[in-house]
Amino acid sequence: MSTPAPYRHSGLVCTDHTLDVPLDHRSPDGPAISLFAREVVAAGREHENLPRLLWLQGGPGGRAERPNVAGAWLRRALTDYRVVLLDQRGTGRSTPADRVSLARFGTDSAAAAGYLAHFRADSIVRDAELLRRHLQGDAPWSVLGQSFGGFSTLTYLSLAPEGLTQAYITGGLPTLTGHADEVYRAAYARTLAHNERYFARYPGDQRLADAVAAHLEAHDVRMPAGERLTVRRFQTLGIMFGTSARFDSLHYLLETAFTEGAHGPELSDTFLRGVDAAVSFAERPLYAALHEPIYAQGGRATAWSAHRVREEFPAFDARADTPVRFTGEMVYPWQFEEDPALVPLRGAAELLAARTDWPVLYDPDRLAANEVPVVAAVYHDDMYVDRAQSLATADAVRGLRTWVTDAYAHDGVRADAAVLDRLIAMARHEA
Incomplete structure (x- = not known):
């Protein structure tokens, strides 16, 4: 030392x-x-x-x-x-x-x-x-x-x-x-409840969130690092709902969402910079790589638990006929394709998700x-x-x-x- x-x-x-x-x-x-x-x-x-x-x-x-x-x-x-x-x-x-x-x-x-x-x-x-x-x-x-x-x-x-x-x-x-599936099954239900609290506080934000999602679906929108902002990545902003310090941050981010561009409404640089800061794992890649393995023990693979269990909660599906609902403290395999900080870790993350011989914690x-x-x-x-x-x-x-x-x-x-x-x-x- x-x-x-x-x-x-x-x-x-x-x-x-x-x-x-x-x-x-x-x-x-x-x-x-x-x-x-x-x-x-x-x-x-x-x-x-x-x-x-x-x-x-x-x-x-x-x-x-x-x-x-x-x-x-x-x-x-x-x-x-x-x-x-x-x-x-x-x-x-x-x-x-x-x-x-x-x-x-x-x-x-x-x-x-x-x-x-x-x-x-x-x-x-x-x-x-x-x-x-x-x-x-x-x-x-x-x-x-x-x-x-x-x-x-x-x-x-x-x-x-x-x-x-x-x-x-x-x-x-x-x-x-408990297995990671049990953890995320309970987490999705709580995250939906926090969505309801958020939109009850800011009812006008439902229209804004839906408009952002529709715009992202229709346009190739790039964030400051150059990667495309997808609807599903936009939905991960719901992680903000979990703390008192950040619960209201999404509201102040959404109010900057649109600006008038040369061909109509576009997402502003202020908004895109704020989204990038919130969804990038550049400062905490271990969080993404190990978030599910911290629950792994007992001879079972996590096998991208949050990704699989999400199918049980169709409210999080991003469809034109449903209101946007934001996800929370979940990590998905596609984030290792869309986040430049995680792309080099993709192969390792796949192997960690498949591993079964974890020591007990x-x-x-x-x-x-x-x-x-x-x-x-x-x-x-x-x-x-x-x-x-x-x-x-x-x-x-x-x-x-x-x-x-x-x-x-x-x-x-x-x-x-x-x-x-x-x-x-x-x-x-x-x-």
Whole structure:
């Protein structure tokens, strides 16, 4: 690990850590990748012996947030902890996994798929354990897992509970045994409900959304990177509905949709640039490649689950005689044909979708005997993580306490410090 060099800004003292870890933890002497983590402590408290809290970001494939100014959850966490912001393997300043770095595999899709198979929660947890031991030896630390970070926390409790003193989970209790088909079947129903909420708030947007879809069907419309914007890719903007920070963003994007061109109405550059920023996977290719594999275990392939299950929900069919409905947190095989950032990963993604020999991510017996205190916020109307599946998992983890709330969307811990404050109080049996 490199020598940490602390620096200060905005009332924070930050120390950067880099650590070489095995690509495959089963082969510790094999190829290594770099892991990056930023440790943050409140200014004036840097010499205090504060316990560490590991932040596990949502995703998969999302880098840890950058603390330009401490946000809601971080402000609250820094009153009790040193916070470790881990760039999970393949993201941020950790060794990246994207179309540029994976180009070294050339046309060898099997090698690329084999490489990417090492970027799930089990590897992330083993990375975290190496980082913990380097920073503080055998002493355990606490973890805060948001969304996919909560999934990883359940894997942590399954593989290395001795590394944890306390686990906080927000919007991230996964099904422990369910197949991806069950996950997406529930997700499509929730996404339709969020469509209804959106169009009830902005009834005029139905006409606009339908007009955009009709225009895309009739014209070859190109986005800034040069690829065609199809109707089905336009529909993926519904992923915005899942968070309070972005729920209204589609409305403000749609209001810029049309401008008067030389031959009649055309889609504006402002609109197309905004769509491109929202639908491109250039900054998070791992999200696309691994979104279904994070549910893979038990000897069954995911086999493009979201794509198959969508056929059970004809409301998402883009037809001239039906109103447009936007999809949500789903990844489709055709995105690896239409998104330039994903095209080079297409062969690897096909192999990952067909794979059946995935290692298990959760140990039901160990979770049933869990001794680590765990508290979790379950968002009643979470579009991304199913409430019923979350509560079934909570019942399967010994001692896990839940707080079910309809006051927040999936990003509640980022929106309001009161979310983490409530969980810390629960852990202390003060709430």
